[in-house]
Amino acid sequence: TLPLEHGAHRIGNRTDADMARWRSQRLGQFIHWGLYAIPGGEWKGKTYNGAAEWIRSWKEMPQQEYDNLYKQFNPVNYQPEEWAQQANDMGAKYMIITTKHHDGFCLWPSKYSKYSVAASPWKKDIIGPMVDAYNKKGIDVYLYFSIIDWNQPDWRAALKTPADSIAYQRFKVFVKNQLTELLQRYPTVKGFWFDGTWDDSWKNDGSFSDELEQYLQRLHPGLIIGSRLRADEKGARHFDSNGRLMGDYEQGWERKLPEKSADVHGNDWEGVMTIPENQWGYNARWAGHIKSSNELIEMLVKSASLGGNFVINFGPKSDGTFRTEEVQRMQEISRWMKINGSAIYGGTDAGFAKQDWGYYIRKSGTDSVYMVVCNVPVSGQLRVKLPAQTTLVNVTSLEKNIISGTPELIGKNEYFIHLDHKNQDAPFVILLQTSKDSRDNSGFEKAKT
């Protein structure tokens, strides 16, 4: 391995209580809210085909006109208590809020930038009441912070001249000041969710990203920061030049999920997902495929089954309300989580052989393994192949009328669980109580005879 000064400083996952709490939460809510919600992907009758929060970069959008949108930021229907209530109903245990996206507009009255809510008709802090409302519901808050800041004259994507380096040096001080300010204003937050760290200026300054991460940890012990903040001294991101994960979890799964256990190498990880194909901020006209609640639930289940967290993104309108499709999905997921949440919270990779019918999730540290069935086989029987020296002690379903009869032993440590032929319109859950046993096949065989 290469001698690295600014690579990963820890091998393996964090074992502290803050990280265990994050790991047990599994379902998060992402909120992208800012000036981009005002145009909502449209401008002067034209539709922007990119992600709505990137409309400032659209050639049809005069940047000065975008930058002046702060004069219209006045979310008269903003009710953070309602936001927190619906997130709590959905079963989200943490929330990530954009304090500042790439456009540089700060949703808190920052001392270090004039480009904030303080300059808008709204005037007031948006972030504080949101953190308080979510924390009051027992939901942890993480702060999304974009390193890229198109509003800051000292921002540079690349350092080409000595003048660039002097400006960028000022910019790094600005970044550190804003992050310190956020921790001082909102001391209950559990971490940062960094974005906008792909440009050369940042990638080629691994030592700064390392020092910044360590500074923030000293300032606020226990902070959880994903791998996207970091570069090592050779410009490697997420994984250092020795292939070791930097940060506290793999933060690269954006609008995509790992397929199998081998894809995540036993690391903590988090997937963030949009409901439409690729819109984070409010976009009036969602084009393309819009994920149903069952699709989102399956992604959540798949994430938990692979030992990761799943965060669903919402883009509130400029007035502070949520669009119908998003409210519908929160309500549908809420119904599912109220019945099946025990399979998700504290869930992790069960280490069982994957089957076509769906996913296994182990309640971490126990012999309880949940089966979440997403694809009901026309045969009506679910194949279960237990690992060696594992026996099946009990089988129950979280809802009534799912299983018919007792499991049928069909081979060494292999069973069919027969389904009651009720048509299912959502994933359903079966709980397997297993036990480590030197003999194979014990358990139900006794019940069978």
Ligand SMILES: Cc1ccc([C@@H]2N[C@@H](C)[C@@H](O)[C@H]2O)cc1
């Ligand atoms: C190419 C690209 C750049 C930035 C993004 C940002 N990351 C997401 C979490 C959103 O904030 C999106 O604007 C997405 C894709």
